Amino acid sequence: MNLRNEKHKLGRQLILHEARQLFIALGYHQFSMRQLAKAVGCSPGTIYVHFKDKNELVNCLIEDAFDKLSETLHALEPQDDPSDQLKHALRAYIDFGLEHPNHYHFAFLMKDPRPAGTPYAPHAAFDFLRDLTKSNIQSKRLRLNDIDMVSQVLWTAIHGITSLLITKPRFPWVNKDQLINELIETAISGLNREESAQEKT
Amino acid sequence: MNLRNEKHKLGRQLILHEARQLFIALGYHQFSMRQLAKAVGCSPGTIYVHFKDKNELVNCLIEDAFDKLSETLHALEPQDDPSDQLKHALRAYIDFGLEHPNHYHFAFLMKDPRPAGTPYAPHAAFDFLRDLTKSNIQSKRLRLNDIDMVSQVLWTAIHGITSLLITKPRFPWVNKDQLINELIETAISGLNREESAQEKT
DNA sequence: TCCTATATTGAACACTGTTCATTTTGCGGG
């Protein structure tokens, strides 16, 4: 019973190992279960012993990848200025997306098929961003004090550039590195409290 | 010969008409050529007389939709303040995306399959945004004077929120309307020249 | 009316994800 379980887990690992490479190379749609079965050296049915369906399998790959992002973010060297800390994290998020385009694509660019009722499973990475936002709000440098509002503004902003750089490689981008920096600078500076005039409505 | 051409065009229109509804209802992947053929009342092969493949057909639908966006943008009532004008346009862009999620998804969330060599076909809507950016730069209120840099920062920012609101309806968003406004406000204000301290590096 | 160029057809090809009755496998107990 125990040994059987071990073997089951080994089989699962073997499939995931092979799946990882195929997924990285091909992306969600090109990546096929039958092809994977061939690569693993088993029949298509076997994969369904270990995973409910293609979506569940790919979700496992994605979770692994995003755990790594979370680790990367936590491993970031602390900055004295909370605003600098935030900038570094935003940059790391974008870099991660660009280094794992297929993972990022599946996680954030595909409409997930689960019905409206099912609760949203938060990414640890987003929680990290939210915590950093909190620090920045607590240091009272921001124009707003709604943690969720601010972190969602930041997330959507960095998601925008990450996803467009992935999906539109042929667009005549200005220097991408500068663009990313400028976007981050713009977002942070736009959220900062300004001494000079502001506010209407 | 003339009449034949007319009939050809009619057939094309008929297919596009039926395709439009299916595509809006189902999105790119659910939408199938065979299903479309059934709806039109012809055989699958006939559709390939009018369109090279599924991609080309859907591209026609998308172009129609984005022409409408371009019209909407041009029809926007002019504002005295170029910055307000820009804000209105950004808002209209986002609203358009949210009203046509499947079109938006196909246009900006799917990696287009054409090889790296093929030139990028610019959307008229993006040109419009670029022109507005130009006006804003000319009024010397912005921190930067690179039109492309600024317009790309703005585009990626509004794309971020548009796409995430489409793909992550289950995310615990704050009030969406406020979020959109706050993002636009943040982006514009972050690009504005500040009297107070700035710059490092 | 007949000829011909075009439009249309639908079967066929090569795929896809997924299911399930059937067979093989390997461990624990007698």
Place this chain on the structure above:
DNA sequence: CCCGCAAAATGAACAGTGTTCAATATAGGA
């Protein structure tokens, strides 16, 4: 050692998909 039994693996089958193409139907001009 071997038998039984439960778990694992199989691969054919189902219902789809986009796309192609030889064969057929059709309609306009001579």
